[in-house]
Amino acid sequence: MDKPIRVLVAKPGLDGHDRGAKVIARALRDAGMEVIYTGLRQTPEQIVAAAIQEDVDAIGMSILSGAHNHLFPKVVNLLKEQGVDDVLIVGGGVIPEDDIPFLIESGVEAVFTPGTPTKDVVDFITNNLKR
């Protein structure tokens, strides 16, 4: 309890469906993490600014709109530009299997699709922190 893992949960882009993000946020909370929930319709710039101010260990993004190939790498690159290299980035949502290799290559370290047990997400974050 002394040093909880801090995770930013964000919805980049324009789709208004945040049920999944809320379920994940709740699961991370129950796993003892501090979840900074920033809600809907975030720009990559806002997500990066929030991640820096909150000094999070991980960022979890959820997209259901299909814009993942654009928005996920954008967040990764903006963080790099700011010199932030110790934050774990994961994504989730309705993401076609075929797009996942590209996203992983872009620096998103895991992509969780519908049906993933929340425990898998918790475990992945816990075991892959960069600091």
Next chain:
Amino acid sequence: MDIRERILKGDKRACARLITMIENNNEEAIDILKELYKNTGNAYVVGITGPPGAGKSTLTDKLTKELRKLNKKVGIVAIDPTSPFSGGAILGDRIRMNDLSLDKDVFIRSMGTRGSLGGMSNSTWGAVKVLDIFGCDYIFIETVGVGQSEVDIVKTADTVLMVMVPNLGDDIQAIKAGIMEIADVFSINKSDLDGADKTKVEIEMNLDLNEQKDYRPPVVKVSAGQNKGIDTLLEKILEHRDYLERTDKLKEIRTRNNKLELLKMVEEDLMKIILDKAVKEDLLENLGKKITSKETDPYSAKDEIIALIRK
């Protein structure tokens, strides 16, 4: 570059990292604060408190925008409750402040209470110092949603803003002791709803019963969602600041708060020393069971622990 220099130059990452270190009780962070303590004291600290869902975050967002028009640098510490079971938390105050994220002269930090019960977290004091050193002109501390007795904010802030909403209860609620006593400025948010005038009258009538001093807390109707009354509210906050500075009461308040903080830190450290020394978890478990089975009673069990500490 050293974290000290970076923070004095207004580097947000350094500021964020130092707050994390404070939250995690890192000793190096305490050394840094010792060194930079002389750089504190420029920021004016406003505590924002009120029941859950009253609109504290939205109001903080709007007040910050108003201060930005005056070109002031603003720090925000937003506190939400930590789960007593898992130690986790959902920190959701930022949702109401998202368009401040990109402002280079605004810094927002969310914190979990991490076991503290007074509406704040134990690290809030430290975080406020960091933001002060970082160069903020104003710092807002947004407490968790409070009920009736979480009054710790008054021990930290220069001005306490109480955010009320219409129709939460009758006039008996207004005369109860506790959070209604600590406000320097009252705001009735969501005042576009029915009942705002009645709530205002109830608070005013309660204030009529106070010993009449040279300062009387104003009651301001606002609607943060509709951005109404925010300029007046900020004016009232600044008037309170002006009053404190004019009458030298600001120094009095800060000295009182410093004493309270000091005492709290000593208490914390003492408790740690004592608990480490004498109160081991198995002893507690054992005594707990014995009390349940009536082998002993709580008072004798307490004496037993105290005897161990005295040894």
